[in-house]
Amino acid sequence: GAVVSQHPSWVICKSGTSVKIECRSLDFQATTMFWYRQFPKQSLMLMATSNEGSKATYEQGVEKDKFLINHASLTLSTLTVTSAHPEDSSFYICSAQGADSGANVLTFGAGSRLTVL
Amino acid sequence: AQKVTQAQTEISVVEKEDVTLDCVYETRDTTYYLFWYKQPPSGELVFLIRRNSFDEQNEISGRYSWNFQKSTSSFNFTITASQVVDSAVYFCALTGGGNTPLVFGKGTRLSVIA
Numbered sequence: 001g002a003v004v005s006q007h008p009s010w011v012i013c014k015s016g017t018s019v020k021i022e023c024r025s026l027d028f029q030a031t032t033m034f035w036y037r038q039f040p041k042q043s044l045m046l047m048a049t050s051n052e053g054s055k056a057t058y059e060q061g062v063e064k065d066k067f068l069i070n071h072a073s074l075t076l077s078t079l080t081v082t083s084a085h086p087e088d089s090s091f092y093i094c095s096a097q098g099a100d101s102g103a104n105v106l107t108f109g110a111g112s113r114l115t116v117l
Numbered sequence: 118a119q120k121v122t123q124a125q126t127e128i129s130v131v132e133k134e135d136v137t138l139d140c141v142y143e144t145r146d147t148t149y150y151l152f153w154y155k156q157p158p159s160g161e162l163v164f165l166i167r168r169n170s171f172d173e174q175n176e177i178s179g180r181y182s183w184n185f186q187k188s189t190s191s192f193n194f195t196i197t198a199s200q201v202v203d204s205a206v207y208f209c210a211l212t213g214g215g216n217t218p219l220v221f222g223k224g225t226r227l228s229v230i231a
């Protein structure tokens with residue numbers, strides 16, 4: 001079945017540093033990837049839609065200069081949290097949609113828990 | 118705009134009881150897909166079911182069953198004979214298909230007590 005690998009699972013960083021999170025589709029080509037953020041005891045909120053070879057589309061209220069998304073290939077999208085602050089501490093989850101979008105197959109990564117000190 | 122409402126924030130049941138998690142959705146799409154996911158403390162989303170808008174047949178998978186009613190825009194999830202391992206947060210989600218993301222409900226935290 002379709003597998004999405006997300007790395008790292010856990011990351012702790014100091015305030016002001018940047019953190020990169022990778023989302024890879026292991027056995028299928030992902031034309032579209034979605035990045036979600038989940039604060040403790042809350043739901044998953046869509047941050048941005050990433051399409052291979054084009055700029056990401058950000059949801060209202062999400063700073064594109066702070067959350068840099070790159071989808072340079074059909075199997076990899078990266079989210080970079082720049083100049084991280086404690087309020088950026090959250091659980092970040094990606095999902096990938098295969099090229100066979102008619103089946104609307106969405107596969108989620110295991111998530112990345114970011115803690116900013 | 119699409120919206121998913123899970124009115125139950127937290128539910129607590131005793132092991133072996135049946136429990137139903139409610140999900141009500143709003144969409145203007147004629148074709149759409151509904152999902153349920155389980156999120157244990159580890160955080161990973163576990164896919165449970167996908168149902169498209171043209172298939173109103175109820176589904177049963179072991180102790181899990183789903184009741185899809187387009188007339189009331191509901192997609193409820195029942196766990197029969199609950200077990201402690203069922204304790205988790207359950208999310209109902211909706212998408213219009215194509216290259217559109219999932220819209221999630223706020224989730225229902227289920228606690229099954231031994």
